[in-house]
Amino acid sequence: MPSHSLSRRQFIAGAAAAGVAGAAGVAIGHDPIERALGIAGGGTSHEAAAASSASSTASLSTKDGVLVLIAQYGGNDGLNTLIPYSDPAYLAGRPTLGFQPNEVIALDSELGLNPNLKGLKTLWDAKQLAIVRGVGHADPTFSHFREMDIWQSAVPDTDEATGWIGRYLDQAGHDPLYAMSLGPTMPMLLQGAKRAGSAIPSGTLTLPHGQAMEAPFIAVETPYPNEAALAAMVGQSGTDLLTVLHAVKDVLTTQAPVVEGTNLEVAPDTTPPTTVAPGKKAAAAASGLAGQLDLVARLIKGGLPTRIYVVSIGGWDTHGNEKATQDSLLAELDGAVTGFVNAMAGHPVVLMTFTEFGRRVAENASGGTDHGSSNVLFVAGTPVKGGYYGEQPSLTALDDGNLQFTTDFRQVYATVAGHVLGIDPKVVLEGQSFPTLPFV
C-alpha cells in the first residue's frame, strides 16, 4: 500500500508526460513513425490544471544529490565523439568516416569534440563537463545485450539479473519514488531481486473513472501471502503506480517547462492518424531526449524526493551510414544536455551518459563501424569538476583491433554512488572497492 493517504488527494489531469520515449530507446516518442503519422505518443487530451493540490509528502533537500543517467542504446562511437584528430592512426583507420582537424571543436592539441557538440563545449569552458576517457572493463564481449547488461548490472563476469541501483533498492527498503525511469518499460539497472524502481507513465496521469477507481484497484492489486512471485510483482507495480501518480502530478501542476524549445503541455493531435499530414514540431520536441529531460528538470525543481532518473536515446548502432545518423543523434544529445544542465544551474544535479560499448578504430565497408570496447562518457552539472579523467587509449596498441580500456567503469559508479547519492559504493559493487575519480 502507498505510504500516504491517497483518497484525499486531488486528481489533476495533465498530458505533461505525453510522449516521453521508452526506456528501450524506441518506444513512444523518439520516433520517426509516430512523427510521420502525426502522433505525439500515447498521450490523451490535455486538461488544464484544475486546482492546486496538496504538496508531496516528502521533499528533496537542497543538499541531496540527484543523479540523471542517459542511456545511449546501440553503442555510441566514442572515437567520433571525442576525436583524437591529431593522431595519424585515426584518419588512417577512418578514411571516409574520419573528421579532418579543421572540422573538430578542438579542446587541446590532440583531442576535439564532434562538430555537433557545440553546447558541450560551452559546458567544458565553464568547467562543468567532465570527460572520462577509456572507460570499459576486461574481456569485452562485443554483444549489445551482454554489454548493456554489464553496464546496468555492474557485474562484468557473470550473468547477473539485478541492476546496480536495483541492489541498492533491495537493501534500502521500499520506496517507489527513489529511482524512476521514463516511458513504459524500465531498464534493468533499476531492477533489484526484491524491489524495483518505477516508470513514469506516458500520457495522462489520471486513472480511468478517476478517484472512484482507486480503492477497488488497490484491493485487486494488493499482494497477499503465498501469491506466485510474478503475480505479486503485478500487484506491486499497481500499488506503486498510485504513489508515483500522486507525487508526479502534485509537482507538475506547479512547474512550468524549463528546457528551452520543449513544451510538454502541447496537446497531441487526436485526428485519425492515417489522415494527418506529417510533422508536428512541438510534439517531436516534447517526445525526444529534450522532452524527457524537461520532465526530469520540472520534477527536480518541484522537489520530488527522487534521487535517480534514467532517460534514454536509442539508435547509436551505426554499422552503416554512420556519419548522418551519429551527427543528428549527437546534435540532439548536445541540445538536450546543455539545456538541462543550464536549467539545473545551482542544483546538486549530476548528469551522466553511458552506452554499451565504443566502436572499432577501423571503419567497415558500409560506411560504419563495428562493435568495439572501451569508450568515452560525459558527466556534467553544477557540482562537476570539469576536465579529463582517465587516460586516452592508444589507437595503435590495440587488442585484436579494439581499444584497450584505461578506466574501469565501476570507478565511475563508485564515484557517483559515493559522492552524488551518498551511498556506500560497496553495496552496489559486489562488496568491492574501486578508486573514485575526482570529477565530483
Place this chain on the structure above:
Amino acid sequence: MADRSAIALLLRRAGFGPTSAEVDAASAAGYGPTVAALLDFTGTDPADASPVPTFVPYQPRAARSLTLQQRQAINHERAIELRQTQLWWLSRMTSTSHPLREKLTWFWHTHFATSFDKVRRADLMYRQNQLFRTQGAGNFEVLTQAVAKDPAMMLWLDTATDKKAHPNENFARESMELFTLGIGNYTEADVRDAARAFTGWVISPLTESWALQARQHDDGIKTVLGQTGDWGGEDVVHILVNSPASHRWIVAGVWSHFAYPVATTDPVVNDLLPGYTADLDITNLVKATLLHPQFTSSQARTGLIKQPVEWVVGALRALGLPAGEDRVVTALTALGQVPLRPPNVGGWPQNEYWLTTASSMARLQIAAVAVNLADLSPVTDVAAAQRVDATAHLLSVDWSPPTAAALGRVAANPKELVALALVSPDYLLN
C-alpha cells in the same frame, strides 16, 4: 472431460488467448486431440480474409536529391504501409482458426527480431512475416537459411552492404549469439571468419531478392566452430544450426517462450533434446513441448506474464472485439510492444520487464476503453453474486480467493468489474 484450466493454459500459450466457447469445445475434445488440432495447419483460415496491405512500388532514390517535402511525403507513405501491415497481422491474430501458426509467426518475429525502424520497407517486413508463417513450423535449418537471405534481415543486420575488404560482423555475430548458439558457444575468431563468409551477399535491385556478388565475396579459407573450409554463408548457417550448442539453444528457446524461462542446461531441455536433434523439426519440437508433463505444472502456470501483444489480443478475442484498428497499435505503443518494431535484435525480454508502474497505468486505461466497446452481457445478464464467476468464464481464467473477493466488491458495476479483472495479477499470468 479434460481439466478446463489445463486446456485454457494450452490455448493461451499455443495461441493468443481463447474465447470461452473455444475452451468449452477443446475441453470436450480432450488435451491430446487439442494439441493435434492446434498443429494441423491444413484447411482454410478466416485470417486470410484480413485486408492485405497495398505497397507503393519501391523506387531507390538518393536521399540527397529529395526536398524536405518529398522526404516527408515518402516517410508518411511508408508509415501508412507499416500501419496497414501491423493491422493486417493483428487482425490475423484475432480472427485465425489456426492460432498456433500465428503464435509461431510471432515467436519467430521475437527470435529473429527485425525492426521496420532500420529496414524502412513495410513490403519487406510483410515478406519476412509471410516467411515465418509459411516456414515457421518446418525444419530449422531451412528456416534459418531463408531468414539469412531474407531482404529485411539483410538490411537490418547489414549483410546487404557487406564487402570483402571490410567484412561487416553484424549478421554473423547476432546469428551466433541470438539466432543459433547463444553467448559462450563461439569465439571472436568464429565471428570474424563467419563474417567473411557472408561477404558479397547483396539484394538484387532487379529481383529484390538475395544474390551473390562474386567479386565482393571472400572465398578464402575460414574456420567456424572448428570446421575449416572455403565456406560461403550457407555453409556457415549449416555448421551453426547443426552444432550441439544450437540444438540446446533452440529447444530452450521454444520452451522458454511457450512454457517458462529455462537455461539451456535445464532437465526439460535434456528431455526434449534427442527428439529435436534427430530432425530439427519445429512442429515435432512444439508438439513435444506442449505434451511434456511440466508444461501444465504449477511452475508453468505461474511462469509467464502475458506480454502486451498477448494481453491485448487475448482480451480482444475474449471480449469479441476487432484488432485491425489504429487504437490497438496505440495501445501497444503505450505498453511498449509494437509488432514489427522490436527495440533491438534481441527482441523483447520476458516477465519482469513488463511489470512497471507505467505499464500498469496503460493496462488500466486500455481495459477501461475495451469494456466500453465490448458486449458484456455474459456478465451483465447474471445476478451480481454470479458475476465474478461469469467474468472468470468470459476471460478463461481462474481467480485466486483474494482476487475473487476484491472483484466481488465491484460486482454491481460490470464494466468496472471486467476492467479490474483484466488488470488483475491472476489475469496477467499467461
